[in-house]
Amino acid sequence: MREVTLSELSRLDAAAGEADEVFQMDEDAFRLFYERTARPVWAYLARMTGDARQADDLLQEAYYRLLRAKTTYDTDAHRRNYLFRIATNLVHDMRRRRHVDAVPISDELEHADPRQSDAATHAARRVDLSRAMARLKPRERELLWLAYAQGSSHQEIAATLRLKTSSIKALLFRARQRLATVLRERES
Amino acid sequence: MSRQTSGHSACAHEQDIVDLVVGGRLDERDDTLRAHAAECRACAETLELARLLHDDHKALCEGAPVPSAGAVWWRATIRARAEAARTAGQPITLLQGIAAATAIGLFVALVGAWWRSLAPDGIWLERFDELLSRSASVPVPLVLSLLLVLAACLIVAPIAVYLATADDR
Numbered sequence: 001m002r003e004v005t006l007s008e009l010s011r012l013d014a015a016a017g018e019a020d021e022v023f024q025m026d027e028d029a030f031r032l033f034y035e036r037t038a039r040p041v042w043a044y045l046a047r048m049t050g051d052a053r054q055a056d057d058l059l060q061e062a063y064y065r066l067l068r069a070k071t072t073y074d075t076d077a078h079r080r081n082y083l084f085r086i087a088t089n090l091v092h093d094m095r096r097r098r099h100v101d102a103v104p105i106s107d108e109l110e111h112a113d114p115r116q117s118d119a120a121t122h123a124a125r126r127v128d129l130s131r132a133m134a135r136l137k138p139r140e141r142e143l144l145w146l147a148y149a150q151g152s153s154h155q156e157i158a159a160t161l162r163l164k165t166s167s168i169k170a171l172l173f174r175a176r177q178r179l180a181t182v183l184r185e186r187e188s
Numbered sequence: 189m190s191r192q193t194s195g196h197s198a199c200a201h202e203q204d205i206v207d208l209v210v211g212g213r214l215d216e217r218d219d220t221l222r223a224h225a226a227e228c229r230a231c232a233e234t235l236e237l238a239r240l241l242h243d244d245h246k247a248l249c250e251g252a253p254v255p256s257a258g259a260v261w262w263r264a265t266i267r268a269r270a271e272a273a274r275t276a277g278q279p280i281t282l283l284q285g286i287a288a289a290t291a292i293g294l295f296v297a298l299v300g301a302w303w304r305s306l307a308p309d310g311i312w313l314e315r316f317d318e319l320l321s322r323s324a325s326v327p328v329p330l331v332l333s334l335l336l337v338l339a340a341c342l343i344v345a346p347i348a349v350y351l352a353t354a355d356d357r
Contacts, residue, residue, distance in 0.1 A: 038260075039252040043252055046248055149244065151209075
């Protein structure tokens with residue numbers, strides 16, 4: 001690893017004020033926003049990439065890009081939608097760089113106690129779901145997750161995925177049918 | 189009400205079902221929607237999938253190993269500072285490159301001028317043999333030292349430019 005020179009350190013200090021200015025929110029506002037959104041964003045990234053470590057990396061990157069974005073937000077919901085849009089783009093970029101398909105990240109079955117039948121059933125259902133989701137197209141996964149897991153409205157989904165609001169209903173309907181079919185196939 | 193009560197058509201109540209699940213109000217008594225979901229295949233399918241996905245979402249959120257807000261903020265600040273420093277350093281690097289290129293050009297021009305002074309009529313190629321013989325009259329140590337300086341410049345200049353720009357890569 002390369003050592004940092006004194007000139008670099010002085011340059012970093014000189015640029016410190018500049019860096020703080022380029023962030024779109026102050027630290028307190030960021031903390032509040034982060035506490036509300038970090039877990040859902042991580043869950044979204046984890047399910048879309050199928051990789052918990054990738055989700056960790058992309059989470060940091062998503063918040064960095066949000067902080068550096070020049071966008072002005074009317075509401076907190078707008079900022080949240082924008083964050084999910086960044087997260088979606090990051091997953092798409094990652095998929096383009098190297099072919100990644102969502103694979104189950106869960107090891108729930110390994111951790112589930114077989115004596116606790118409810119927990120085992122629940123874990124098995126989650127594994128089935130993650131494997132079924134892995135067989136869907138990325139866009140279908142995103143639609144279903146945003147709509148049914150997070151409960152986003154059609155307007156919010158359209159804003160996040162850059163689609164027309166009027167097309168969400170039909171796309172969601174088809175995605176839902178695909179997931180139901182894949183799950184039925186797995187059950188049979 | 190659904191246009192067709194089959195899994196192959198949309199129903200106007202689907203969003204209400206999703207809201208019920210996401211809002212955590214599934215356990216509350218809502219006979220109207222429950223009764224409807226029991227009859228409508230689209231809503232039954234929506235209910236089942238929404239429960240499955242929302243439960244998965246809840247479980248993932250509960251176990252999400254997210255770093256603290258402070259850590260994320262700190263890393264972002266450090267990265268922004270580094271990027272700002274890199275951006276600020278770019279014009280300097282460019283100037284250093286231009287200065288190095290200018291110095292090399294000047295040196296080559298001086299060497300060229302000196303060379304021409306040995307053959308003022310400009311047809312030095314034709315008189316190469318003559319030049320060689322004339323250079324033989326120049327003291328050997330002087331020629332050798334000039335050649336060494338030229339070679340050193342040619343070797344050192346690219347390394348100097350590389351070192352000057354390497355920090356900002």
